[in-house]
Amino acid sequence: MKIYLPALDIEFQPRKNHHYEDHGIVDNIAHFVEILSFQYGAPELTMNVNSSRTIGKCLTFWRGKKTFVHIGYKQIENPKKYLALRAHEESHALRRLRGCKPLELAYWKELGIPISTVDLEGETFAAMGEILALKRDGEIPPWFGARPEEFRALQLYDRFARRATQ
Numbered sequence: 375m376k377i378y379l380p381a382l383d384i385e386f387q388p389r390k391n392h393h394y395e396d397h398g399i400v401d402n403i404a405h406f407v408e409i410l411s412f413q414y415g416a417p418e419l420t421m422n423v424n425s426s427r428t429i430g431k432c433l434t435f436w437r438g439k440k441t442f443v444h445i446g447y448k449q450i451e452n453p454k455k456y457l458a459l460r461a462h463e464e465s466h467a468l469r470r471l472r473g474c475k476p477l478e479l480a481y482w483k484e485l486g487i488p489i490s491t492v493d494l495e496g497e498t499f500a501a502m503g504e505i506l507a508l509k510r511d512g513e514i515p516p517w518f519g520a521r522p523e524e525f526r527a528l529q530l531y532d533r534f535a536r537r538a539t540q
């Protein structure tokens with residue numbers, strides 16, 4: 375069965391031993407992490423979550439040869455911020471399950487921009503997913519770029535976009 379990531383609008387065929395679950399809106403991220411961590415027997419994960427600041431999470435667990443990826447995120451009133459948050463967590467999941475290529479292909483298909491994301495660290499890669507979703511939805515809102523990884527992604531996007539129009 376294919377996996378569909380709605381905020382990124384990317385579909386892909388997962389490997390047989392890969393499992394993905396989008397838990398949707400989660401009221402309490404710390405609680406979400408706690409439940410899954412205990413379920414998979416990895417309680418040390420819960421120590422890294424600052425519940426007041428964390429608005430979304432992508433968790434990966436390994437059981438023998440199987441990989442399980444779970445995402446959850448908070449409800450956000452602003453629809454564009456909510457879209458960006460979902461795209462962010464979906465991007466983390468995408469990279470863990472399928473690597474960078476599907477995001478790069480989606481950029482090429484939708485925006486006609488050839489980007490290379492393979493060298494990006496995880497948060498900047500996830501912010502590149504946010505930009506893709508936001509660009510498809512209209513223009514990138516002025517608040518985007520406040521967080522360091524968003525700023526880095528925006529710089530990268532601008533560089534590739536400029537190169538593409540030359």
Ligand SMILES: [Zn+2]
Pocket residue numbers: 462466496497500
């Ligand atoms: Zn992240």
